[in-house]
Amino acid sequence: MGLADLFLDIFDPLLAYPTEQRAAKVPHAPKRPCPLSRDEKMMAVRNVLRYVPKKHHELLAKEFAEELEQYGHIYAFRFMPNFDLRAPPLSQIPAKSQQAAAIILMILNNLDPEVAQFPHELVTYGGNGQVFSNWIQFRLVLRYLAQMTSEQTLVLYSGHPLGLFPSHADAPRVTITNGMMIPNFSTKPQYDKLFALGVTQYGQMTAGSYCYIGPQGIVHGTTITIMNAGRRYLGVDELAGKVFVTAGLGGMSGAQPKAATIAGCISVTAEVILCTQSEGK
Numbered sequence: 001m002g003l004a005d006l007f008l009d010i011f012d013p014l015l016a017y018p019t020e021q022r023a024a025k026v027p028h029a030p031k032r033p034c035p036l037s038r039d040e041k042m043m044a045v046r047n048v049l050r051y052v053p054k055k056h057h058e059l060l061a062k063e064f065a066e067e068l069e070q071y072g073h074i075y076a077f078r079f080m081p082n083f084d085l086r087a088p089p090l091s092q093i094p095a096k097s098q099q100a101a102a103i104i105l106m107i108l109n110n111l112d113p114e115v116a117q118f119p120h121e122l123v124t125y126g127g128n129g130q131v132f133s134n135w136i137q138f139r140l141v142l143r144y145l146a147q148m149t150s151e152q153t154l155v156l157y158s159g160h161p162l163g164l165f166p167s168h169a170d171a172p173r174v175t176i177t178n179g180m181m182i183p184n185f186s187t188k189p190q191y192d193k194l195f196a197l198g199v200t201q202y203g204q205m206t207a208g209s210y211c212y213i214g215p216q217g218i219v220h221g222t223t224i225t226i227m228n229a230g231r232r233y234l235g236v237d238e239l240a241g242k243v244f245v246t247a248g249l250g251g252m253s254g255a256q257p258k259a260a261t262i263a264g265c266i267s268v269t270a271e272v273i274l275c276t277q278s279e280g281k
Contacts, residue, residue: 001083007094007146010079010139011053018082022120026113029121029128032072033192040197041068047198048074051136074198075121079135085111085119093146099173100145100154106210107131107142115212124212129204130178132159133195148173158201159208178203215255222259230263239265247271 036044045064049057064074087109095101110131113119122131122138132138137159144154144161153167156176179202181191194200206212230239244260247270260267 001081003088003092004094006081006139006142010136011056014056014059015079016082017078018080021080021082021084022077024084024113024120026119027117029071029118029123031070032196033189034068034072034196035189035193036068036196040193041065044068044074044197048076048134048136051140068196071121073121073196074134076134076136077120079139080120084113087112095146095148097145097148097150097173099150100148103174103210104142104145107138110207110210110212111138115214124204124207126204126207128202129207129212130159130201131203131207131210133198133201134159137161145174158199158203176203176209178208215258218255219258219262222255223262226259226263226265230265239263242266243268 034041045061045068048064049061052060060078063078064076067074067077085108087105090098090101090105093101093104095104109115110124111119111122116122116124116131117127117129122133122135123129124131132141141154141156141159141161144164148154148164150169150173151167152164152173153171154164154174155162156174157180158178179191179200181194181200191200191202195202201208203209206217226244227237227239230236230242234242236242242265244256244263244265244267246256246267248256249269249271254269257267257269
């Protein structure tokens with residue numbers, strides 16, 4: 001198995017469940033809240049079945065319903081590649097548009113097990129920074145990107161590909177929105193419900209936009225935050241000799257202690273990893 005397999009038809013024949021890959025020792029996301037009624041759970045299953053030919057509905061409806069109960073979200077693990085994802089050289093990616101090939105490369109990098117926080121659950125960083133809502137979306141988007149030209153634009157909403165639309169060479173190749181919620185209803189419980197339904201996702205800043213670059217993207221902002229905290233709370237511009245006590249190294253590879261060093265202070269950072277190296281299904 002390799003890169004070319006990512007662009008094959010996933011329904012004819014129906015992909016086998018990636019049992020070996022699901023058993024890999026990688027960090028897994030905690031079970032997500034699932035505040036859904038019975039009817040809403042059925043809706044969540046239908047929301048994923050919209051991608052699937054009807055001949056497979058009976059089998060996959062049961063599978064998706066079990067995932068929803070076990071994980072609080074339908075990830076469609078059957079369609080997860082049965083090998084670790086890696087970003088290959090651009091020249092090795094089969095795409096008509098070099099810009100589209102670059103986007104494929106970024107997606108694969110975001111889901112590399114050595115990069116992603118919870119690779120099986122499509123989370124790059126931040127605990128909930130989703131690249132896609134489920135693995136079917138991953139497969140469909142890669143196929144769209146491989147076939148699109150430089151005169152087309154792919155439109156995405158929270159991982160869901162709306163399709164390829166005519167555009168021009170200077171237009172964006174992909175436009176993305178994630179986590180769009182009406183302000184009066186943008187509460188954590190309401191988000192949990194919509195995520196469980198599979199109709200929205202929180203892409204963080206660079207997970208759902210496919211451009212995660214680890215500490216490069218946050219060290220400077222964290223440094224400025226620490227320096228401003230010194231000015232605001234301590235009334236000093238120089239932090240030499242000050243101790244910065246904090247918690248959380250996270251997927252940014254320790255941005256806080258790096259930033260503290262740049263700012264000139266001493267850092268003490270605690271890290272607690274709640275996830276386990278547990279097996280998948």
